[in-house]
Amino acid sequence: MNSVIRGTGYVLVHTPDMVLQNGTTQTTERVVNPGSEYLKNLPRHIRSYEEAVAYWPNQVYIGNGHPEELRNVPFPYFETPKAGAERYGRYGELMPQDEFLLLVQAGDVFDVVKLEAAFVTATRKRFTADPIITADIAARVSDGVALSEIQDYVDNEDAEPLFNGGKLVGCVKRAHDIDVNLSSHVMHENLMSKASSVLALLYAVRNSGIDKAEIEYVIDCAEESCGDMNQRGGGNFAKAAAEIAGLGNASGADVRGFCAAPAHALITAASLVKAGAYKTVAVTAGGCTAKLGMNGKDHVKKGCPVLEDCLGGFAVIISANDGVSPEINLDIIGRHTVGTGSSPQAVITSLVAEPLERGGFKIPDIDKFSPEMQNADITKPAGAGDVPMANYKMIGALAVKRGELERKDLAEFTEKHGLVGWAPTQGHIPSGVPAIGFACDDILAGKLKRIMIIGKGSLFLGRMTDLFDGVSFIIQPNSGKEESDTVSEEQVRALLAKAMRDFARNLMAEETAE
Known part of the structure; x- marks a missing residue:
């Protein structure tokens, strides 16, 4: 029987100071053109936490709205705050930066994160009041150190500063004197990814209704990679996050594949469970600080707020078939192979048309497709257009070419079978997986029969190959009863x-x- 999806977690962390200090667009600009008008104007385009919470796509991401509701929100979305927006949602939360820094420190097991004592005192009560933060995690937060000690690390030991509201409140120390893979910059990136993964895992476990001890394996599929000079990407984020999240019965490993990694990881998890290797597997990913403010120059130039001001995270719990939960159909897997080619038509054919044909389906038989679900509020000012819509037009055009759809129905196809993008541009986060929570809810409610999750990735970014990449799979209603009736x-x-x-x-x- 197919593996099932027991629960999901989707989290955001508002990190305005990290946009200024750690996003690669900004760090590069400070090196190349430190006196630029962009850097001077940027702080005026940074949103408050309240504005980030009220932002429609953020509310949809954490489950306080459905993607279909975005169709009725005037574009650009940032001009219409969501009434009654809340920090906590069905799938997760939007955590403020100060509390997140305490979570980062709680997840630090090598004493490289230092926070100011006064900052810890001012933030601890709110942090421990978060209902998802366990007593064990709260107890890991230290009392902090003097600001002078932090300043000394920053000034004399190349520590990465941590700011909140423009004020220095901590730092991340280097973990080795000469190993660039353990520099303060890399440690900062990795610890932020780890902490946001922990947050997502906590919500996925809660939402699935299972005991933490049931999780036997964790797969991390974020875009960061940890190691030292002898094994730069050795890992293991999965086990590191599982430790802090309290998953004491779990082992784990990392899966890397740029933006396609989450889809690869989910297929791997579903296969491990179906094979009987593990009964319950968690797939998780934290956020990417490098991509904060990635399109900031275009946003500032066009008078928009800097919309890439949140780290994203997600987690999905996969388990053996319980006869109820939506299934991942492992009989219909799309694969972009080495010989596929990188033209848009070749990619969509390999990921959509070919697997459906093998399964006896046509393209219109799929109720919804979830490819790259980037928020157009972010991508349009940067000149990238509406990415989800471009994918739906290609899928629809392929259906027309294959004789599965009338040309006159193409415009209707994009709306009927598509979703409006709402995901943050955190690299791996938008690639198909943001729709899984909604898909499972809608399948259980009888609103959907099949949704195809499409993960696509740009392998050429690593300069090892110029190939494209991608995999896809289908989520469907549970067929446990039907299968039990067969022989x-x-x-x-x-x-x-x-x-x-x-x-x-x-x-x-x-x-x-x-």
Whole structure:
């Protein structure tokens, strides 16, 4: 039987100071053009926490709205705050930066994160009041140190400063004197990814209703990679996050594949569970500080707020079939192979048309497609257009070419089978997976029968190959009852054996009667 999705977690962390200090667009600008008008104007385009919470796409991401509701929100979305917006949502929360820094420190096991004592005192009560933060995690937060000690680390030991509201409140120390892979910059990136992954895991476990001890394996699929000079990407984020989240019965490993990694990881998790290697597997990913304010120059130039001001995280719990939860159909897997080619038509054919054809379906048989779900509020000012819509047009055009859709129905197809993008541009986060929470809810409610999750990735970014990448899979209603009504091979063999025995007995009875 197919593996099922038991629960999901989706979290955001508002990190305005990290936009200024850690996003690569800004760090590069400070090196190349430190006196630029962009850097001077940027602080005026940074949103407050309240503005980030009230932002429609953020509310949708954490489950306080449905993607379909975005169709009725005037564009650009940032001009229409969501009434009654809340920090906590169905799937997770939007955590403020100050509390997140305490979570980062709680997850630090090598004493490289230092926070000012006064900052810890001012923030601790709110942090521990968060209902998802366990007592064990809260107890890991230290009392902090003097600001002078932090300043000394920053000034003399190349520590990465941590700011809140423009004020120095902590730092991340380097973990080695000469190893660039353990520099303060890399440690900062990795610790932020780890902490946001922990937050997502906590929500996914809560939302699935399972005990933490049930999780036997964790797969991390974020874009960061940890290691030292002898193994730069050795890992293991998965086990590191599982430790802090309290998943004491879990092992784990990392899966990397740029933006396609979450889809790869979910297929891997579903396969491990279906094979019986593990009963319950968590797939998780934290955020990417490098991508904060990635399109900031275009946003500032066009008078928009800097919308890439949040780290994103998600987690999905996969388990053995319970007869109720939505399934991942492992019989219909799309693959962009080495020989596929990188043209848009070749990519969509390999990820959508070919697997559906093997499964006996046509493109319009899928209720919804979830490819790259980037928020157009972010991508349009940067000149990238509406990314989800571009994907839906390609899928629809392919359906027309294959004779599965009338040309006159193409415009309707994009709305009927598409979703409006709402995901933050955190690299791996938008690639298909933001729709899983809504998909499972809608399938359980009988609103959807099939949704295809499409993960796509740019392998050429690593300069190892110029190939494209991608995989896809289908989520569908649970077929446990249907499968239980069918006859297994063992049952067939047993029935045949019984029939042979009955035949032999009848034959003997007839011979005796004669």
